[in-house]
Every structure is written in C-alpha cells, then in structure tokens.
Amino acid sequence: xxxxxxxxxxxxxxxxxxxxxxxxxxxxxxxxxxxxxxxxxxxxxxxxxxxxxxxxxxxxxxxxxxxxxxxxxxxxxxxxxxxxxxxxxxxxxxxxxxxxxxxxxxxxxxxxxxxxxxxxxxxxxxxxxxxxxxxxxxxxxxxxxxxxxxxxxxxxxxxxxxxxxxxxxxxxxxxxxxxxxxxxxxxxxxxxxxxxxxxxxxxxxxxxxxxxxxxxxxxxxxxxxxxxxxxxxxxxxxxxxxxxxxxxxxxxxxxxxxxxxxxxxxxxxxxxxxxxxxxxxxxxxxxxxxxxxxxxxxxxxxxxxxxxxxxxxxxxxxxxxxxxxxxxxxxxxxxxxxxxxxxxxxxxxxxxxxxxxxxxxxxxxxxxxxxxxxxxxxxxxxxxxxxxxxxxxxxxxxxxxxxxxxxxxxxxxxxxxxx
Amino acid sequence: xxxxxxxxxxxxxxxxxxxxxxxxxxxxxxxxxxxxxxxxxxxxxxxxxxxxxxxxxxxxxxxxxxxxxxxxxxxxxxxxxxxxxxxxxxxxxxxxxxxxxxxxxxxxxxxxxxxxxxxxxxxxxxxxxxxxxxxxxxxxxxxxxxxxxxxxxxxxxxxxxxxxxxxxxxxxxxxxxxxxxxxxxxxxxxxxxxxxxxxxxxxxxxxxxxxxxxxxxxxxxxxxxxxxxxxxxxxxxxxxxxxxxxxxxxxxxxxxxxxxxxxxxxxxxxxxxxxxxxxxxxxxxxxxxxxxxxxxxxxxxxxxxxxxxxxxxxxxxxxxxxxxxxxxxxxxxxxxxxxxxxxxxxxxxxxxxxxxxxxxxxxxxxxxxxxxxxxxxxxxxxxxxxxxxxxxxxxxxxxxxxxxxxxxxxxxxxxxxxx
Numbered sequence: 001x002x003x004x005x006x007x008x009x010x011x012x013x014x015x016x017x018x019x020x021x022x023x024x025x026x027x028x029x030x031x032x033x034x035x036x037x038x039x040x041x042x043x044x045x046x047x048x049x050x051x052x053x054x055x056x057x058x059x060x061x062x063x064x065x066x067x068x069x070x071x072x073x074x075x076x077x078x079x080x081x082x083x084x085x086x087x088x089x090x091x092x093x094x095x096x097x098x099x100x101x102x103x104x105x106x107x108x109x110x111x112x113x114x115x116x117x118x119x120x121x122x123x124x125x126x127x128x129x130x131x132x133x134x135x136x137x138x139x140x141x142x143x144x145x146x147x148x149x150x151x152x153x154x155x156x157x158x159x160x161x162x163x164x165x166x167x168x169x170x171x172x173x174x175x176x177x178x179x180x181x182x183x184x185x186x187x188x189x190x191x192x193x194x195x196x197x198x199x200x201x202x203x204x205x206x207x208x209x210x211x212x213x214x215x216x217x218x219x220x221x222x223x224x225x226x227x228x229x230x231x232x233x234x235x236x237x238x239x240x241x242x243x244x245x246x247x248x249x250x251x252x253x254x255x256x257x258x259x260x261x262x263x264x265x266x267x268x269x270x271x272x273x274x275x276x277x278x279x280x281x282x283x284x285x286x287x288x289x290x291x292x293x294x295x296x297x298x299x300x301x302x303x304x305x306x307x308x309x310x311x312x313x314x315x316x317x318x319x320x321x322x323x324x325x326x327x328x329x330x331x332x333x334x335x336x337x338x339x340x341x342x343x344x345x346x347x348x349x350x351x352x353x354x355x356x357x358x359x360x361x362x363x364x365x366x367x368x369x370x371x372x373x374x375x376x377x378x379x380x381x382x383x384x385x386x387x388x389x390x391x392x393x394x395x396x397x398x399x400x401x402x403x404x405x406x407x408x409x410x411x412x413x414x415x416x417x418x419x
Numbered sequence: 420x421x422x423x424x425x426x427x428x429x430x431x432x433x434x435x436x437x438x439x440x441x442x443x444x445x446x447x448x449x450x451x452x453x454x455x456x457x458x459x460x461x462x463x464x465x466x467x468x469x470x471x472x473x474x475x476x477x478x479x480x481x482x483x484x485x486x487x488x489x490x491x492x493x494x495x496x497x498x499x500x501x502x503x504x505x506x507x508x509x510x511x512x513x514x515x516x517x518x519x520x521x522x523x524x525x526x527x528x529x530x531x532x533x534x535x536x537x538x539x540x541x542x543x544x545x546x547x548x549x550x551x552x553x554x555x556x557x558x559x560x561x562x563x564x565x566x567x568x569x570x571x572x573x574x575x576x577x578x579x580x581x582x583x584x585x586x587x588x589x590x591x592x593x594x595x596x597x598x599x600x601x602x603x604x605x606x607x608x609x610x611x612x613x614x615x616x617x618x619x620x621x622x623x624x625x626x627x628x629x630x631x632x633x634x635x636x637x638x639x640x641x642x643x644x645x646x647x648x649x650x651x652x653x654x655x656x657x658x659x660x661x662x663x664x665x666x667x668x669x670x671x672x673x674x675x676x677x678x679x680x681x682x683x684x685x686x687x688x689x690x691x692x693x694x695x696x697x698x699x700x701x702x703x704x705x706x707x708x709x710x711x712x713x714x715x716x717x718x719x720x721x722x723x724x725x726x727x728x729x730x731x732x733x734x735x736x737x738x739x740x741x742x743x744x745x746x747x748x749x750x751x752x753x754x755x756x757x758x759x760x761x762x763x764x765x766x767x768x769x770x771x772x773x774x775x776x777x778x779x780x781x782x783x784x785x786x787x788x789x790x791x792x793x794x795x796x797x798x799x800x801x802x803x804x805x806x807x808x809x810x811x812x813x814x815x816x817x818x819x820x821x822x823x824x825x826x827x828x829x830x831x832x833x834x835x836x837x838x
Contacts, residue, residue: 029606030579030606039577039581039585040576040577044577044581047580048579048580048612064482064702066700066701066702067700067702068700068732068734068735089610089611089612090579090580090606090610091608091610092610094608094645094646095646096644096645096650096671096672097608097610097644097645099668099670099693100605100644100671100694103694103697104606104668104671104694105605105693105694105696107694107695108696108700108732108733108734109732110733157458157459158450158459158463159450160450160509161450161463161466161509162458162463166458170458186523186524187448187449187510187523189510189513189515190513190516191510191516192511193467193508225516226513226515227513227515227675228647228676228679229679231675249515251518252516252518252519252523252675254673254674254676255673256650256671257647257673257676259647260646260647260676263648274519274523274524275518275519275522275526276526277524277525277704278522278526278698278704278706279697279698281486281487281526281527282704282705283483283485285696285701286697286701312529313524313527313528314486314487314488314528314529315487
C-alpha cells in the first residue's frame with residue numbers, strides 16, 4: 001500500500017487464531033471476497049488490501065459470544081487488540097466512505113465472537129477536508145464571557161410539555177442566577193406545543209433583558225435537530241434572532257448530517273449523544289466512545305456530551321473520564337471540543353471531578369442539582385460555582401460550605417451518601 | 420394524551436419488576452426527570468407522558484446483562500415485550516426527533532439489563548411528511564424491463580481497486596449474460612483510483628452498447644454514498660449520464676441523510692445496510708432490523724438489503740426471512756420496498772428461498788455464485804434464472820440441471836454440502 005493510511009484499532013474476539021480473525025476483517029473490508037474472482041490480482045491486493053499491523057492478545061474478557069459465531073469444537077476463544085491500516089486511497093477523506101471500510105459489514109462476520117472499534121488514527125487528509133469545530137473551548141468561553149473557571153449549565157425541565165410562557169420564567173430565573181449555559185432537552189425539537197420559533201423569541205428576549213441588567217448573557221443551545229433542510233432553517237432562525245448556540249443530536253442527524261450542518265452553521269454546535277448507548281453499551285460489540293467522539297469532532301461538534309462522574313446512566317466513572325480525556329485530546333493539533341458533563345451532577349461532585357480531570361475546561365450541566373436546590377436555581381448555581389472554586393483552590397468543601405449557605409444547603413439536600 | 424401516537428415495542432430485561440422498568444423508560448423518554456422539578460404538573464404529565472400500553476412477560480432469554488445494570492441482591496431477572504405509546508405531539512412527524520424519543524437515552528438506563536427496540540407503529544402523519552420509496556418493486560421492474568420473475572443481480576468484484584477499464588469488461592460480460600442488476604461494492608464510493616465520474620462514463624457506455632445489441636439494459640446501482648452535498652452531486656451526475664439507480668449506505672449517510680437524498684433524487688435508491696450489525700447483533704441491546712427497515716423505507720429506500728438464506732454473515736435463516744417479510748409488508752398501505760438478498764447466494768438456493776418467501780419480488784445478488792461460475796458469468800446468470808424457474812414451477816432442481824448444463828455445473832461447483 002502506498003500513501004496515507006487510516007489505522008483502526010479493534011477489540012477482536014474469536015475462536016480462530018487472532019491473526020486469522022484479523023485477516024478476515026482486513027479482507028472483508030478491502031479487497032477480499034469469499035471465492036476467488038478473476039481480476040483480483042496479486043498486484044491489486046498489494047496496492048489496496050488493508051494490512052494487519054499488530055495483534056496483541058489480551059486476557060479473557062468474560063464477554064458472551066455474539067450470535068452466529070463460528071465455534072469449532074475444542075477451539076480456544078481468544079481476545080485481543082488488533083490494529084489494521086486502510087489506505088486512504090481506498091475511500092478518500094470522506095466520513096461516510098471511511099465508515100464503510102472501518103465500521104461496515106465487519107460487525108456481521110461469523111468469524112468474530114466479539115468486535116468493537118476502539119479507536120481511529122486519521123491522516124491529515126481528513127483535516128484538510130473537514131474544518132472541525134469552529135468555536136471549541138475558547139470560542140465558547142468568548143461567547144459566554146467566561147474566560148476561565150468551569151462553565152456551568154443546565155437543561156430546561158420538565159423535559160417536554162413546558163408552555164413557552166413558562167419557559168420564559170425558567171430562563172429568566174436561570175439567567176439571573178448567573179448561569180453560563182442553558183439547553184433544550186433533546187426530546188424537544190420543534191413540536192406543535194413548543195415551536196422552535198416561539199421558544200427562540202421568548203428566550204432571546206429574556207436573555208437580552210437579563211444581559212441589559214446584569215451584563216451577563218448566558219449561552220442557550222436551541223435544539224435544532226430535525227430533518228436536514230429543516231435543521232438548517234432552524235439554525236438560520238436562531239442566528240437571525242441573535243442566538244449564540246445550536247444543539248444537534250449527532251446520531252439522530254448522523255455524522256454526515258452534522259458535517260453538513262457545520263458547513264452552513266455560524267454558531268457553536270452543542271453535540272448531544274442521544275442513542276450512543278445503542279453502539280457503546282454491549283460487551284464486545286460496537287463502536288467505542290473514543291472512536292465515535294473523534295468522528296463527531298471531525299464533523300464539527302464544538303461541545304460533546306460525555307456524561308459526568310456519578311451519573312445516573314450505565315457508565316463507570318473510569319469510562320466517563322476516558323471519554324472526557326478523549327474529547328479534550330487535541331485532534332490534528334487543533335480541533336478543540338468542550339466536554340459536556342451531565343446527568344446527576346451537583347455541587348458536591350466538583351472536587352472529585354476537578355481532581356480526576358485536572359481541568360476547568362468543562363461544561364458541567366446540572367438539572368436537578370440546580371432546579372432542585374431548595375432555595376431556587378440561583379442558589380443552585382451559587383453552590384456549584386463555590387464548590388468549583390473550592391475544588392480548584394484545593395479547599396475543604398465542608399469548610400467552604402460553612403461560609404456559603406447555598407453550598408451548605410446543596411450538600412444537605414443532595415449529599416446523602418456522599419463520600 | 421390526545422391525538423396520534425407512535426407505539427414502540429421493546430424487549431426489556433430488568434431486575435426491577437417489568438412494569439416498573441417500563442415506566443422508567445416511558446418517564447425518561449417523555450416528561451420525567453430524576454428529581455421533582457417545579458412546573459412538572461399533573462396536567463402536563465397527563466398530556467405529554469408516554470404511556471405503557473402492555474407488558475408481556477417472556478421466558479428467560481439467556482442473554483447476559485448489559486454493563487452497569489442495577490441488580491439488587493436477590494432480585495429476579497425478567498424479560499418481556501413492552502409496548503409504549505408516545506404522543507406525536509411530543510416531537511412532530513420528524514424522523515430524527517422521533518428517534519430521540521423512542522431510541523435515545525433509554526439504551527443507557529441502568530435499570531435495564533437488556534433493551535432492544537423491536538418494532539414501531541407509525542401514524543399517518545409520518546406518511547404525510549415522508550413520501551417513502553418513489554419506485555419500489557413495480558418501478559424497479561419497469562426500469563429493468565422485467566415485469567415478473569425473480570430479479571437477478573451481482574456486485575462488481577474485486578471489492579476495491581478494479582481499474583475503470585477493467586470494470587468496463589466486467590460490466591460488458593454481465594450485461595451480455597442477461598443480468599438484471601449490477602451494483603458497486605459498498606467499499607467503493609468515489610476514491611481517487613476509481614472516480615465515480617469515470618465509472619459512470621464507462622458503465623453507461625457499456626450498458627448502452629449491450630442494450631443496442633440485445634434490447635436489455637441492466638440497472639446499475641452506482642454507490643453515491645458520500646458527504647451529503649457530494650452525494651447529491653453524485654446523484655445528479657448519475658442521472659445526467661442516463662443511469663437508472665443510485666446506491667446509498669443508509670447508516671453511513673444516516674436516516675436523515677437518506678430522507679434528504681430522497682427529496683432531490685429521481686432514481687431508485689438502493690439501500691445498503693453496511694454497519695447495521697453494530698445495532699442488531701448484540702443479545703438484548705439495539706434496534707431490530709424490523710424497526711430499522713421501517714424507518715429506512717419511510718426515508719425513501721426503494722431497495723433494502725436483508726441478506727439471503729445460507730448467507731455468510733451471522734444471521735439465521737429465520738432471522739433473514741423475518742427481515743424479508745418486514746421489508747415486503749405494506750407500510751402506510753403503499754410504500755413498496757424490494758428486499759435485496761445477498762451474501763453466499765447461488766442457483767441452488769432458489770428452491771428453498773422461493774418456498775420460504777413465497778414470492779419472486781426479490782432482488783437476489785450473487786457475487787461468487789455468478790462471477791465464480793466455471794463457465795463464466797453468463798453461465799452463472801443462466802444457472803440462477805433456470806433454478807428460479809424450476810423453483811416457481813415446483814420442479815426438481817437436479818432434474819432441471821440435466822437439461823441445463825449451466826445449472827448442472829453450478830451445482831457441481833457450489834453445491835458441496837447442499838441439502
């Protein structure tokens with residue numbers, strides 16, 4: 001093979017020797033077919049075949065077998081990390097065509113008892129083709145007027161059904177509380193009871209009013225997820241009204257849909273991860289968040305949901321930390337994406353989140369942790385910001401709580417079982 | 420809830436009582452949140468909450484638990500079929516916004532040991548919004564000039580790396596052999612070594628030449644999968660050159676990308692299923708082909724890959740038959756999509772395929788079974804067409820093979836272990 005390559009890393013599990021299983025993947029996903037065909041010359045293979053770079057056996061995973069696996073009597077099951085190189089010439093620097101090679105039919109191969117795409121190394125042709133996030137961390141900070149410190153946000157609740165005039169009150173309260181960021185729930189797109197145009201009108205009006213009084217204007221991520229032409233029109237509506245962020249559910253509009261949006265988008269794209277679990281949660285099957293997030297960043301996500309520590313969903317803290325690290329890792333030496341920590345977040349999680357991530361370049365979203373604060377959203381925001389200052393300065397949270405009633409009350413309310 | 424509803428059917432596995440697990444899903448995917456929030460009134464819930472319609476316990480599945488599941492000591496694991504109704508008013512008739520509700524965060528819920536979307540019932544609002552397949556079975560037959568009988572096709576092999584001038588020879592041979600349909604491999608989009616424009620030029624020239632001699636012009640599905648604007652341009656290129664079909668990898672351009680293509684596409688869309696395994700293959704997690712294929716048809720797929728009987732991939736014949744049935748089932752009383760049977764197909768599979776599907780409204784693709792016929796592709800096509808005539812007339816394949824050398828040779832070559 002000549003020229004640039006994409007290197008895909010897989011977890012491969014098989015009853016074949018791992019090297020053979022790796023060759024099956026490389027063959028299926030490039031020049032191979034199951035019977036000899038005319039014109040598949042040695043020269044063609046040497047030029048276009050995917051190459052197995054390395055096979056590293058791992059200890060048994062304990063994963064169950066995928067259905068349909070070929071399991072010869074007596075064969076040993078092995079698991080390993082396999083790296084395969086694909087020539088960029090095979091597909092060109094195109095996200096959808098790349099996926100056909102590195103994440104296409106291979107999931108259906110009977111030779112595999114487990115198959116998971118762990119990571120992708122992409123050559124510079126992809127950076128030349130895809131501009132990546134336009135705003136990233138620094139652009140988002142600029143728009144929020146928050147040059148340092150953690151970025152605090154929340155999700156409008158209830159998830160669905162809130163009348164637009166009540167949304168106005170929620171936004172007013174949150175904006176006055178000094179929050180940096182508010183977002184629509186991913187369940188609210190452009191439904192009849194809460195038209196995007198109506199939401200945009202009241203939200204922007206409220207943000208402007210609060211900004212006139214306080215000098216601070218939170219970023220609001222309007223969920224523009226929809227069929228693509230409508231999504232683009234939704235974006236235009238938000239931009240024309242003076243909005244500063246749009247939210248797209250990456251999997252629901254597709255990576256190609258996100259890249260398409262990026263080309264016509266003038267605002268930061270808040271990338272929601274709804275539906276990610278369908279390809280991340282199985283043992284031994286799927287696409288790891290690390291690989292997926294790289295593709296989403298390539299496609300233009302300025303913010304990307306990673307979940308937060310102690311979240312209510314299935315991932316462990318170690319997995320969440322791995323996701324945060326992956327999103328923060330420089331891509332092509334430049335692409336910046338802001339990790340979004342959400343689900344079950346509240347003030348008390350600040351010390352361990354800061355200790356384990358080592359950064360305040362995080363957008364931490366608290367739903368209940370802010371809306372549910374007994375003294376109101378304003379106190380919820382104050383509690384979180386105090387806790388993050390304490391975390392960064394290396395203070396003792398309980399000591400700081402003595403000096404800040406909002407934090408003390410947050411700990412009393414949400415801190416059961418903390419430790 | 421008032422108005423139309425979408426009904427989603429799930430396989431749910433949990434250590435909670437199934438009814439409770441079902442309520443967690445309904446709550447998470449509509450009005451619910453994990454702490455009480457202001458403004459989540461009883462009235463709001465009664466109007467917007469998703470409703471659990473039925474919970475049907477099933478025998479133990481033997482599936483392993485999904486990671487992160489909550490498993491209280493001593494709790495019984497149960498599995499069941501759960502139907503949940505979502506008001507269309509919650510999201511409007513929009514494919515991406517529908518997915519947020521029926522296939523969003525729920526895959527990450529810790530209350531679930533298994534969660535799989537099995538099927539969707541969609542109300543007529545979706546038919547009003549999405550025109551569905553433009554050509555379907557009858558439109559495809561018209562364009563192929565093949566009003567009845569099975570439709571026979573093949574995939575250009577080698578998968579990748581074939582020089583365009585060799586593609587010319589392959590197409591000439593296949594077209595002269597009387598095949599109905601030829602397609603690009605899903606791995607070949609628009610790579611530098613085989614530009615789509617170049618492929619279109621030589622393929623159309625060859626098809627026209629053969630049509631002038633024989634009166635028959637096979638349909639050729641050019642793989643136009645790419646970033647969306649390029650995909651649209653690829654379609655325009657194919658159409659302008661006189662092509663009669665385009666292929667799109669549904670998962671790689673996304674359902675929203677497919678629906679977007681449908682709006683600007685004048686040719687049948689051959690829907691490839693690359694990457695489907697990532698959400699179909701796990702035990703107890705994912706989206707079933709039945710539900711996914713409905714969405715792909717809604718988005719406009721005229722043809723949809725189901726795999727074929729005895730295929731080389733992981734699915735059983737029963738699963739493949741269920742997929743074929745699902746694709747053929749009328750949607751909104753009209754949408755027609757042609758099932759595409761591929762992988763390991765050859766003449767000898769005709770009798771059982773016909774017996775078990777009961778139809779010739781199938782596009783059967785044979786790669787090796789045609790290219791690999793010892794007497795050439797023409798003999799491969801003749802063998803398959805003869806076998807299908809035999810199947811429809813209820814004949815004995817071996818007897819028919821005595822009268823047709825191409826079929827006899829196919830059985831000798833590919834029939835090892837047949838029975």
